[in-house]
Amino acid sequence: MTQTDTDNSTNAPISVKPVIRVVDLVKRFSGRAVLDGINLAVHKGETIVIMGGSGCGKSTLLRHMIGSLFPEEGRVELLGRNLNELDEPDLNALRLRFGILFQSGALFNSMTVGENVALPLREHTNLDEQTIDIMVTIKLEQVGLREAADLMPAEISGGMKKRAGLARAIALDPEILFYDEPSAGLDPVTSAEIDQLVMDLSGKLGVTSVVVTHEMDSAFRIADRMAMLDRGKMIKIAPRSEFEAIRDGQATGDEGTDLIRQFLRGDSEGPITARRLSTGYEEDILEAAWEE
Amino acid sequence: MSDHAAQRNFVEAVGARVLGGVCYLGGITILLGRAVSVSRATLARSSGRDALIVQMVRVGVRSVGIVCLVQIFIGVILALQLAPPLEPWGQVEMIANIIGIAGFRMLGPILTAVVLSGFAGASIAAELGTMVVAEEIEALQAHALNPVRFLIVPRLLATFVMMILLTIIANWMIAIGGYVTALAVLDPEVSEGYWSLMRDQLRLRDFASGLIMAGVFGVLISLIACYEGLRVRGGAEGVGKATTMTVVYSIVSIVLAAGVFTAIFYVFGF
Ligand SMILES: Nc1ncnc2c1ncn2[C@@H]1O[C@H](COP(=O)(O)OP(=O)(O)OP(=O)(O)O)[C@@H](O)[C@H]1O
Numbered sequence A: 001m002t003q004t005d006t007d008n009s010t011n012a013p014i015s016v017k018p019v020i021r022v023v024d025l026v027k028r029f030s031g032r033a034v035l036d037g038i039n040l041a042v043h044k045g046e047t048i049v050i051m052g053g054s055g056c057g058k059s060t061l062l063r064h065m066i067g068s069l070f071p072e073e074g075r076v077e078l079l080g081r082n083l084n085e086l087d088e089p090d091l092n093a094l095r096l097r098f099g100i101l102f103q104s105g106a107l108f109n110s111m112t113v114g115e116n117v118a119l120p121l122r123e124h125t126n127l128d129e130q131t132i133d134i135m136v137t138i139k140l141e142q143v144g145l146r147e148a149a150d151l152m153p154a155e156i157s158g159g160m161k162k163r164a165g166l167a168r169a170i171a172l173d174p175e176i177l178f179y180d181e182p183s184a185g186l187d188p189v190t191s192a193e194i195d196q197l198v199m200d201l202s203g204k205l206g207v208t209s210v211v212v213t214h215e216m217d218s219a220f221r222i223a224d225r226m227a228m229l230d231r232g233k234m235i236k237i238a239p240r241s242e243f244e245a246i247r248d249g250q251a252t253g254d255e256g257t258d259l260i261r262q263f264l265r266g267d268s269e270g271p272i273t274a275r276r277l278s279t280g281y282e283e284d285i286l287e288a289a290w291e292e
Numbered sequence B: 001m002s003d004h005a006a007q008r009n010f011v012e013a014v015g016a017r018v019l020g021g022v023c024y025l026g027g028i029t030i031l032l033g034r035a036v037s038v039s040r041a042t043l044a045r046s047s048g049r050d051a052l053i054v055q056m057v058r059v060g061v062r063s064v065g066i067v068c069l070v071q072i073f074i075g076v077i078l079a080l081q082l083a084p085p086l087e088p089w090g091q092v093e094m095i096a097n098i099i100g101i102a103g104f105r106m107l108g109p110i111l112t113a114v115v116l117s118g119f120a121g122a123s124i125a126a127e128l129g130t131m132v133v134a135e136e137i138e139a140l141q142a143h144a145l146n147p148v149r150f151l152i153v154p155r156l157l158a159t160f161v162m163m164i165l166l167t168i169i170a171n172w173m174i175a176i177g178g179y180v181t182a183l184a185v186l187d188p189e190v191s192e193g194y195w196s197l198m199r200d201q202l203r204l205r206d207f208a209s210g211l212i213m214a215g216v217f218g219v220l221i222s223l224i225a226c227y228e229g230l231r232v233r234g235g236a237e238g239v240g241k242a243t244t245m246t247v248v249y250s251i252v253s254i255v256l257a258a259g260v261f262t263a264i265f266y267v268f269g270f
């Protein structure tokens, strides 16, 4: 497998300190290594897309980057601070500088859409109610949800929830935005709108973006660089063009590359499916019998 | 399996249970500590005070009807059950004293707590569990908002305060239930002397000990509910389990705490 060195794979000058740095990160859940030695560097203003099959640990990696989970080994550095070493107040100060869109939107269900967006402003700024109202309207307009301000989260669709979650994530004008599957389960038009939003935020405002997705169309639209996660390991981090070349090229015989190729193309045959078929069917059955 | 192995398995099982219990108590104690440490921060903000009021309405107002209903019936039952055995001694009017003591010291707080653990406890656990599943708790943290300050403190304080207020109401409902029964089915002199006998019997410590217990029960119910809710993993199934366990553990802990407190009050003649 191709273990690409993170710092060579970017065209940004080495002297620029990365905004996010993941170093040798290992995370185990009840003994099983879900993330197994992850290295990743994200530079200012770029959009990096993290891809990988369902359950390979994408959301878990994101949770480490936002300081909601902590690794067994290794570390995450965000804006130059090692998250492992921060106490709660410092971590909270750092949290105000990034936003996250959760996989499910994660709106606070007891508040209206507008109140959801207003909450970070109310809690973390000294703005008066009138200014907050204006800000909320602006943020909601940015995601095309101005008319939904007074609705409860239960009353809006999944796509609207994602967009409302995004409006909340950008309420404090963060420097970094994390997205967990921003366009999963959305219709193509809404999905393209969200992609456009992601690109606008990074293009116009210089926001650094980390996007987890397995929607390939959207990934190729928004990515500057792409990273492929497979079974807890980062098997390739490279500029979009390299991934495009793999997607459009022929099978190489190299397992790692072919695996990425199958994933990008959504082929039904290739290393991913071959692995699934060959892994220990007999062992499983024997083990089950043995446990009896 | 040999006897020896069976014995060891048994010991291991008991050991695991005890260890689990200790961990649970530890978890709840830590949660209480965190809640206490940020309670001032909650109350300092108007949003925190609003949340407290919302929770008090939710915990208290919704269960006050059931509490009254249950406690009136307890008063009725006590009066009807106590009257016949007191009859041969010509002391039926003493039901006022007994209902006073039993109601204010014990049945008022305990039964109110049981009602509240089903009403407020279960709904708090379900609500927080659902929030965990929907990533709402993580979202709070990611927005640098402390879930304990934001969610736990208002629920804990609300349950504590409402438990005490509801117990005050409950006590009077038991007394009224006894009185109404005396009025309706017992000799007229029983109901005539009812309130003055009860007043002579009850001391301040009888009110106080009941209300102290009520406060403790309130804290126990809300802590268990919050703890169960926050540790939900794995979807709707986990939420269902959390609500059930909240009610079970609440009731067990209420009765155990009542036993401990009664013993302490007894030893100190309180
Ligand atoms: N809190 C947890 N406790 C135990 N196991 C967990 C926990 N969170 C995640 N896992 C496990 O870690 C693995 C990776 O989960 P994760 O949610 O990161 O996957 P994912 O790549 O985001 O998948 P999806 O594309 O379906 O969202 C899964 O096998 C999951 O069961």
Ligand SMILES: [Mg+2]
Binding pocket: A058, A059, A060, A103, A180
């Ligand atoms: Mg995920």
